[in-house]
Amino acid sequence: xxxxxxxxxxxxxxxxxxxxxxxxxxxxxxxxxxxxxxxxxxxxxxxxxxxxxxxxxxxxxxxxxxxxxxxxxxxxxxxxxxxxxxxxxxxxxxxxxxxxxxxxxxxxxxxxxxxxxxxxxxxxxxxxxxxxxxxxxxxxxxxxxxxxxxxxxxxxxxxxxxxxxxxxxxxxxxxxxxxxxxxxxxxxxxxxxxxxxxxxxxxxxxxxxxxxxxxxxxxxxxxxxxxxxxxxxxxxxxxxxxxxxxxxxxxxxxxxxxxxxxxxxxxxxxxxxxxxxxxxxxxxxxxxxxxxxxxxxxxxxxxxxxxxxxxxxxxxxxxxxxxxxxxxxxxxxxxxxxxxxxxxxxxxxxxxxxxxxxxxxxxxxxxxxxxxxxxxxxxxxxxxxxxxxxxxxxxxxxxxxxxxxxxxxxxxxxxxxxxxxxxxxxxxxxxxxxxxxxxxxxxxxxxxxxxxxxxxxxxxxxxxxxxxxxxxxxxxxxxx
Ligand code: BG6
Numbered sequence: 001x002x003x004x005x006x007x008x009x010x011x012x013x014x015x016x017x018x019x020x021x022x023x024x025x026x027x028x029x030x031x032x033x034x035x036x037x038x039x040x041x042x043x044x045x046x047x048x049x050x051x052x053x054x055x056x057x058x059x060x061x062x063x064x065x066x067x068x069x070x071x072x073x074x075x076x077x078x079x080x081x082x083x084x085x086x087x088x089x090x091x092x093x094x095x096x097x098x099x100x101x102x103x104x105x106x107x108x109x110x111x112x113x114x115x116x117x118x119x120x121x122x123x124x125x126x127x128x129x130x131x132x133x134x135x136x137x138x139x140x141x142x143x144x145x146x147x148x149x150x151x152x153x154x155x156x157x158x159x160x161x162x163x164x165x166x167x168x169x170x171x172x173x174x175x176x177x178x179x180x181x182x183x184x185x186x187x188x189x190x191x192x193x194x195x196x197x198x199x200x201x202x203x204x205x206x207x208x209x210x211x212x213x214x215x216x217x218x219x220x221x222x223x224x225x226x227x228x229x230x231x232x233x234x235x236x237x238x239x240x241x242x243x244x245x246x247x248x249x250x251x252x253x254x255x256x257x258x259x260x261x262x263x264x265x266x267x268x269x270x271x272x273x274x275x276x277x278x279x280x281x282x283x284x285x286x287x288x289x290x291x292x293x294x295x296x297x298x299x300x301x302x303x304x305x306x307x308x309x310x311x312x313x314x315x316x317x318x319x320x321x322x323x324x325x326x327x328x329x330x331x332x333x334x335x336x337x338x339x340x341x342x343x344x345x346x347x348x349x350x351x352x353x354x355x356x357x358x359x360x361x362x363x364x365x366x367x368x369x370x371x372x373x374x375x376x377x378x379x380x381x382x383x384x385x386x387x388x389x390x391x392x393x394x395x396x397x398x399x400x401x402x403x404x405x406x407x408x409x410x411x412x413x414x415x416x417x418x419x420x421x422x423x424x425x426x427x428x429x430x431x432x433x434x435x436x437x438x439x440x441x442x443x444x445x446x447x448x449x450x451x452x453x454x455x456x457x458x459x460x461x462x463x464x465x466x467x468x469x470x471x472x473x474x475x476x477x478x479x480x
Pocket of ligand 1: 230231
């Protein structure tokens with residue numbers, strides 16, 4: 001942890017969807033648990049005119065809708081922390097009024113910026129001009145931070161004119177998820193896995209982030225973005241980096257991020273033939289009929305709502321180990337998981353009833369199930385007169401059962417608290433973001449060069465059949 005604990009929190013985009021669903025509920029939940037400093041004041045800002053009372057009513061409605069009833073204790077105290085300042089980010093005067101509203105914090109200010117990309121630069125200018133970018137201010141940046149390496153550099157350069165890197169907190173909300181952090185505990189707090197965590201013992205890795213939702217209300221954003229930029233560039237590459245990185249010197253922001261960025265830089269350029277893009281058509285998800293992407297959009301489009309990639313990390317540890325990544329909307333169920341497929345034993349001493357031993361497989365369930373399952377071979381009980389019988393059985397750790405006491409928290413609770421307190425470990429550093437974009441841009445350039453067309457898939461299926469073929473031509477089956 002560095003520096004001050006902020007006693008002002010300024011939420012840009014305070015009346016937006018993220019604020020309503022995630023930020024306000026997370027802050028209220030932290031408050032209910034006594035985790036917010038009693039002096040912390042929260043100032044919401046957005047373009048629309050409203051007074052403090054109206055913003056509090058907006059917040060109350062959000063909490064009633066998105067915060068479980070058993071976490072709403074102390075809602076009145078929380079609402080009392082809130083005030084509001086309308087702001088047109090394109091004019092400096094607006095920022096002066098905001099600065100007056102923020103007043104003189106005793107320790108410092110944390111800003112959470114989730115704003116349209118076109119408003120980034122004027123917002124940073126406004127913050128600078130109105131004195132809201134001094135040494136006692138840190139800034140959290142929500143995606144999308146650009147649409148490619150060049151535009152992300154423009155944003156990062158603009159922010160850097162006002163804030164040094166140690167006061168910039170780039171958010172990837174997957175890093176706030178308990179189970180994502182648990183990946184590091186699993187790998188580095190146990191002796192069991194690390195000696196086997198390499199090309200010698202691991203045949204391949206799969207990372208799946210499957211969603212059942214479609215476009216929701218984000219038509220314009222999503223059609224310009226697509227699954228590669230919306231999910232792979234950030235969340236999936238962070239999962240990959242945490243899975244593949246070397247042991248950091250210690251669990252702190254510099255050491256963890258130093259190791260992650262090395263993985264991102266070692267990602268091999270992907271050939272278009274090692275990717276599959278898809279777009280859903282009308283189908284059924286969870287028993288309900290849903291329209292196709294083009295119907296929802298109201299026009300034809302080549303934006304991918306599904307992408308599968310076969311990736312490689314060119315370093316000593318992972319030489320020759322494919323990492324299969326896939327993500328998509330309108331898939332059959334919501335699941336995020338990482339599969340570590342171990343290799344066969346070098347020689348089987350068993351013969352007879354079983355033809356082939358099944359190699360061990362570790363399944364790390366990130367969401368919704370927080371399960372870690374290791375499949376191991378075991379003897380089937382019996383006299384084995386025709387040869388020993390073996391079968392894979394799961395060794396299961398269900399995290400909610402193992403830890404039934406501690407409260408499960410929304411990812412943003414952790415991240416907002418870290419922003420307020422100044423802990424950067426779970427935030428993405430500039431060099432990571434740029435390495436991510438570099439790899440993603442090359443994939444998109446390959447698609448353009450080969451005029452890659454999206455394949456279609458029926459909503460409620462696991463994506464285009466070409467995605468299955470992508471793995472199967474290596475003898476690999478996606479874990480389902
Ligand atoms: C966001 C993407 O970053 O992550 C969304 O923009 C996606 O398209 C969301 O739905 C998924 O987050 P989670 O936490 O629900 O897995």
